[in-house]
Amino acid sequence: MPKKRMTISKLKKKVWSACSIFIRKSYADNFGYVYCYTCGKRMQIKEAQAGHGFAGRSKAVLFMLDIIKPQCFGCNCCASGRLDVFTYKLRKEYGNERFDYLYKQAHTNQGQWRAEELQEWLEYFQLKGGTTPPKRGKDATYPPKNRNKGLS
Numbered sequence: 236m237p238k239k240r241m242t243i244s245k246l247k248k249k250v251w252s253a254c255s256i257f258i259r260k261s262y263a264d265n266f267g268y269v270y271c272y273t274c275g276k277r278m279q280i281k282e283a284q285a286g287h288g289f290a291g292r293s294k295a296v297l298f299m300l301d302i303i304k305p306q307c308f309g310c311n312c313c314a315s316g317r318l319d320v321f322t323y324k325l326r327k328e329y330g331n332e333r334f335d336y337l338y339k340q341a342h343t344n345q346g347q348w349r350a351e352e353l354q355e356w357l358e359y360f361q362l363k364g365g366t367t368p369p370k371r372g373k374d375a376t377y378p379p380k381n382r383n384k385g386l387s
């Protein structure tokens with residue numbers, strides 16, 4: 236039987252889930268921990284979420300990797316991303332020029348997703364290991380590295 240083509244929205248969900256794992260893994264330390272970008276909470280990769288620094292999930296924003304960071308559930312969901320802190324930190328991290336560029340890009344209408352484009356992103360994240368489930372931290376008692384000290 237021919238395989239049924241995945242709908243755009245299903246495909247988008249699949250790519251986002253690979254992207255989320257990719258982001259959390261790329262910010263993880265050797266022990267499998269990440270820090271919430273907006274409150275500094277230390278947590279295991281699988282507890283963390285990936286949050287966007289700009290509101291909305293438009294095509295321009297959805298896989299804008301520079302503005303996607305690990306976040307805790309509290310910041311990402313309960314506090315709607317804590318975007319005030321998020322954008323403040325992004326501006327500090329990238330500098331005004333880069334930040335303004337990203338902001339402009341994020342607010343440019345890129346139209347609708349095509350399946351091929353999503354497929355390309357999926358391959359990208361798969362190539363980067365995005366679909367491998369994150370490993371559990373080796374030593375849960377290891378002290379945090381203070382990589383993220385909040386608003387310093």
Ligand SMILES: [Zn+2]
Binds near residue numbers: 272273307311
């Ligand atoms: Zn947080």
